[in-house]
Amino acid sequence: MPLLIPSPETLRRNPEKLPEAVAQSLALARANRHLGAFIELLDERAGVSCGEVMARIRKGEELPLAGFIIAVKDNISIKDVPLTCGSRILDHHPATFTATAVERLERAGAIVIGKTNLDEFAMGSSNENSSFGPARHPLDDTRVPGGSSGGSAVSVAAGWCHAALGSDTGGSVRQPAAFCGIVGLKPTYGRVSRYGLVAFGSSLDQISPFAHDCTSAFEVLHAMAGADSHDATSAHVKVPECEVLSLPKNKLRVGVVREFVDHEALAPSIRAASREVCDALTSAGHTLVEVSLPTAKLAIPVYYIVATAEASSNLARFDGARYGKRSADATDVNSVLELSRGIGFGPEVRRRIMMGTYVLSAGYFDAYYRTAQKVRRLIKEELQAVLAQTDVLLTPTTPSTAFRIGEKVDDPVAMYLSDIFTTPANLAGLPAVSIPWRSDESGLPIGMQLMANYFDEELLLSAGMELERLRPGV
Amino acid sequence: MSLTRSEVEHVAKLARLRLSDAELSSLEKDLNAIFGYFDQLRAVDVTNVEPLAHVLDAVNVMDDDVPHECLPREIALRDAPDRTEEYFRFPRIL
Numbered sequence: 430m431p432l433l434i435p436s437p438e439t440l441r442r443n444p445e446k447l448p449e450a451v452a453q454s455l456a457l458a459r460a461n462r463h464l465g466a467f468i469e470l471l472d473e474r475a476g477v478s479c480g481e482v483m484a485r486i487r488k489g490e491e492l493p494l495a496g497f498i499i500a501v502k503d504n505i506s507i508k509d510v511p512l513t514c515g516s517r518i519l520d521h522h523p524a525t526f527t528a529t530a531v532e533r534l535e536r537a538g539a540i541v542i543g544k545t546n547l548d549e550f551a552m553g554s555s556n557e558n559s560s561f562g563p564a565r566h567p568l569d570d571t572r573v574p575g576g577s578s579g580g581s582a583v584s585v586a587a588g589w590c591h592a593a594l595g596s597d598t599g600g601s602v603r604q605p606a607a608f609c610g611i612v613g614l615k616p617t618y619g620r621v622s623r624y625g626l627v628a629f630g631s632s633l634d635q636i637s638p639f640a641h642d643c644t645s646a647f648e649v650l651h652a653m654a655g656a657d658s659h660d661a662t663s664a665h666v667k668v669p670e671c672e673v674l675s676l677p678k679n680k681l682r683v684g685v686v687r688e689f690v691d692h693e694a695l696a697p698s699i700r701a702a703s704r705e706v707c708d709a710l711t712s713a714g715h716t717l718v719e720v721s722l723p724t725a726k727l728a729i730p731v732y733y734i735v736a737t738a739e740a741s742s743n744l745a746r747f748d749g750a751r752y753g754k755r756s757a758d759a760t761d762v763n764s765v766l767e768l769s770r771g772i773g774f775g776p777e778v779r780r781r782i783m784m785g786t787y788v789l790s791a792g793y794f795d796a797y798y799r800t801a802q803k804v805r806r807l808i809k810e811e812l813q814a815v816l817a818q819t820d821v822l823l824t825p826t827t828p829s830t831a832f833r834i835g836e837k838v839d840d841p842v843a844m845y846l847s848d849i850f851t852t853p854a855n856l857a858g859l860p861a862v863s864i865p866w867r868s869d870e871s872g873l874p875i876g877m878q879l880m881a882n883y884f885d886e887e888l889l890l891s892a893g894m895e896l897e898r899l900r901p902g903v
Numbered sequence: 904m905s906l907t908r909s910e911v912e913h914v915a916k917l918a919r920l921r922l923s924d925a926e927l928s929s930l931e932k933d934l935n936a937i938f939g940y941f942d943q944l945r946a947v948d949v950t951n952v953e954p955l956a957h958v959l960d961a962v963n964v965m966d967d968d969v970p971h972e973c974l975p976r977e978i979a980l981r982d983a984p985d986r987t988e989e990y991f992r993f994p995r996i997l
Contacts, residue, residue, distance in 0.1 A: 523982060618958050658966060730943060730944050750984070763919070767921035770921075783920070799954055800944050803952040805954075809958060858958030
């Protein structure tokens with residue numbers, strides 16, 4: 430879908446047009462409220478930011494993200510703005526500080542227009558688990574936009590924003606990017622500070638941008654990447670100086686993951702698209718190498734054991750003691766905890782807390798959690814071994830295009846399998862991106878995933894840029 | 904392996920979640936389906952494989968021991984479900 434507001438370049442050249450563009454962006458989001466993309470629009474705050482950005486431009490400041498109008502997933506804190514995580518348990522808790530990623534984007538000139546809808550606590554693959562109602566696909570409102578960062582994906586795909594932040598724990602940015610036909614980048618684990626991101630699976634979570642193309646995804650990443658003293662897990666790895674993305678300097682060695690391009694669950698249209706991508710790369714002079722990741726097939730059980738174990742522990746802090754909702758019927762310590770959490774969390778979050786508590790409980794810890802951690806190491810080593818012989822790996826992003834609302838809600842295993850190609854990158858901590866390739870016979874977008882080595886987002890996105898160049902014309 | 908109804912109730916208690924009978928029943932069904940699928944992990948040979956907890960070879964980072972501005976008390980308390988002047992109020996524990 431085309432961008433419905435002026436491009437960042439236009440706005441950078443004509444900063445006087447910024448207030449109108451921000452107003453336009455807000456009006457579009459409002460006029461399309463039925464798509465459920467936003468939980469809250471921040472008109473007043475966006476107006477103030479806009480004035481500040483214009484003043485800074487007038488003073489001659491170089492702002493790398495001047496002209497960028499963005500949205501932020503509502504599990505990322507912005508000071509004094511209600512933080513819901515798509516849950517009732519937080520009860521519109523006003524955040525006490527701003528996430529480092531948001532602070533850095535605003536410092537670089539970006540303007541935030543609102544907080545977007547998500548699966549509660551980022552747990553879901555369809556955005557149907559939000560206590561604020563589902564977000565809907567911009568091309569077909571009977572379908573899901575993907576999840577968990579569904580609202581952020583819609584805000585970009587529908588053309589109201591230049592970029593948006595989501596969080597990717599097992600594919601929560603790449604999968605909705607694929608469903609909605611935009612770029613979704615999960616940076617290397619530790620690349621972007623998570624200070625201000627509400628924790629789900631701490632060994633997996635990364636704040637991740639959506640954008641219309643690889644060039645702008647790179648600009649957004651560049652503005653927010655780098656170590657942060659507020660997040661001990663943020664990596665002390667130098668952020669490349671280069672601020673402009675270019676096509677790959679050399680021909681690429683692309684590893685094609687056999688188990689994934691031939692996966693039995695893959696929709697025929699996506700199987701065909703994968704073949705086209707391979708042919709296009711070969712014709713452009715790149716080398717394809719067939720690689721095998723036998724253990725990565727087990728990524729779903731490993732991921733759901735590790736992620737739910739971490740979630741059950743992270744979500745223990747929602748106890749009705751210090752913020753958010755406390756049950757009015759509670760009388761003693763246990764009833765405050767059990768009732769506040771029982772009514773505050775939605776069904777999928779309750780189910781995942783149960784899964785995580787079970788795999789960590791006495792008697793099952795070794796059988797599930799410990800085993801999953803060991804298989805996780807095998808998956809990581811397998812990926813590192815194939816990346817030692819290739820520049821990037823190619824897989825489809827998702828096994829199907831956007832499915833219908835309600836189609837998978839009663840079958841958790843089927844829903845979890847939507848993440849089958851995206852979870853390995855989180856388990857290994859590698860950077861990965863979903864690039865729109867073309868649409869299927871119903872007009873729904875198909876995304877292709879690329880993975881690269883640790884901290885090599887630049888090569889990853891330049892390979893993505895090459896896919897954009899080779900993409901069949903629209 | 905399969906979970907019994909009483910195991911599901913026990914896990915809910917450990918997780919501090921008060922759940923209805925209907926939800927406990929549907930969780931018993933869901934968790935058995937989910938862990939039934941996960942049991943394929945048992946077929947993997949993990950002999951001599953070290954568990955992986957953190958993907959990067961990260962080491963502890965120490966901050967200089969200097970005082971920073973911290974969250975003002977009034978801000979910390981402003982969303983408390985129940986409070987006194989200076990404290991969060993909670994049912995007695997002992």
